[in-house]
Amino acid sequence: MFLFRLVFGLLLVAGLLCFAMYLGTRQPVWRRRGIVLVKWTLIAAAGFFAVLILERLAMLL
Template sequence: MLIFRLVVGLLLFSGLVCFAMYIGTSQVIWRRRGIVIVKWTVVAALGFFAVLILERLARAL
């Protein structure tokens, strides 16, 4: 559980850093990297919630 939170937090932080670099340098590559990182953050968050749901289902059965 702690690992998922750490991964999502680090991904969000790195996405923000990429978008800040895009604003600072106006290079499109930083925006693309930021978008890719945000996409992976969404995937990690979905995995986190899937684990939570499976834990609750296991307890209920």
């Protein structure tokens, strides 16, 4: 579970840094990288919540 939190946090920080670089430089490559990182952050969040739900289900059974 710690691994999911770490990956989620690092992806979120990296995405924010990419968008900050885009605002500073106006180079579209940073915007594209930020969008890709936000997509992966959402996938990591979905995985994290799936693990939480599965843990809860395992306790019930």
